[in-house]
Amino acid sequence: MAKYIFKRILSSLVVLLGVITITFVIARVIPSNAAAKWVGPKATAEQIAAAEIELGLDKPLPIQFLNYLTDLLQGDLGNSLNSHQPVTSELATYIPATLELVLLAFLFAILLGIPLGIYSAKKKDRLLDHTSRFFSIGAVSLPTFWVALFLQLIFYKGLGWLPLGGRLSIEMTIFGDIPNITGMLLFDSLLTGNFEVFGDAFLHIILPGITISLYPIGLVARMTRSALLEILGEDYITAGRSYGLNEFKILWKYALKNSLGPTATVVTLSMGYTLVNTFLVETIFSWPGIGSYVSKAVTTLDYPAIIGVTVFSAICYVLLNLIADIIIAMDPRVRL
Secondary structure, eight states, X not given: OHHHHHHHHHHHHHHHHHHHHHHHHHHHHSSOOHHHHHHOTTOOHHXXXXXXXXXXXXXXXXXXXXXXXXXXXXXXXXXXXXXXXBHHHHHHHHHHHHHHHHHHHHHXXXXXXXHHHHHHHHTTTSHHHHHHHHHHHHHHHSOHHHHHHHHIIIIIIISOOSOSSSSSOHHHHHHSXXXXXXSOHHHHHHHHTOHHHHHHHHHHHHHHHXXXXXXXXXXXXXXXXXXXXXXXXXXXXXXXXXXXOOHHHIIIIIIHHHHHHHHHHHHHHHHHHXXXXXXXXXXXXXXXXXXXXXXXXXXXXXXXXXXXXXXXXXXXXXXXXXXXXXXXXXXXXXXX
C-alpha cells in the first residue's frame, strides 16, 4: 500500500507540473503587456521598462519559469497586476465562500444521493426507480447556468421567497455583526451564536447550493444504484436471503458496505468537478468566491491571478483523485 501511495503521489506531482507549465506558457503568449498593466494607464516607456525588471519579465522565458517554480514551492503565487497584492492572500479571502458552497454540495450528495440510489436499486423497475433515474439523468445533464437562471426566475422573480444573489443582504452587511473566524459564514455564525446572520446567510446560499449540488447528487445516485444492483446479484446475497436474513440487514449491512468503494470514488471526484463548476454559478449569483475573482482576472488578463486559481484548482482535484485512489486500494478485492 505504501509503495502504491508513493507512486500515486509522484504521478500527481507530474500532473501538477504539467498544469503549471501549460498555464504559465499560455499566460505568457497571450497578447498583453503585463508591465504596462502593473504600472497603470499613461505609463512612460521608462516606467514600463522598470516594471519589467521588477516583475522579472526582462529575463528569458525558461528563467522566468524556474523563478516561478521556486516562488511556488515557497507558497508565493506572485502579485496581482490589478491590486498589486499577493495572489495567495487574495485567494485566502475568496476561497472560504467557495469552500462553503462545495461542502454544502458534498453534504447533499451524501445525504440525498446515496439514499436515493439505495432505494432506487431496492425498487428496481418500479415507479420509485424510474423517478429516481429520471431525476438523476436530468440533474447530470442540465446546464448549470440554465438551472441557476431558472431557480432565480421561480424563487426570486415569481415567488419572492429567496434573494437573487449575494452572500448577505445589504442591511445585514451594513448593520449586522458579521463574524469572521474561518470565512465560512454559516459555520462562523453558528460558532458565535449569531443566528440572525446565520438565517440571512442560509437564505442566500440555498439557490447557489442547490444549483451546484444537483450534478453530484445525480451522479452519486446513479453510481450507488449501479453498484448495488451488481452486488445484489452476487451469490452471497442470495445465500443470505435463503437463510432468512432480514432484507433491511442484507441491504444496509452487507450490500451497501461492499458498494461504498465506487460510490466514495464518485463522491470525491465529483467534488473536484463541483469546485470548478462553481465559477459560473458564482458569477450568476454574485457570490464572492474564487469564481468571481477569476472572472475579473480573465477580463483584465491578470495572469498571476489566473495561474494562481488554476494551480489551486489543480491541487484540489489531484488531492481528491489521490484520496479516491486510496479508498479504492483499501478494498481487499482490488489488486494494486
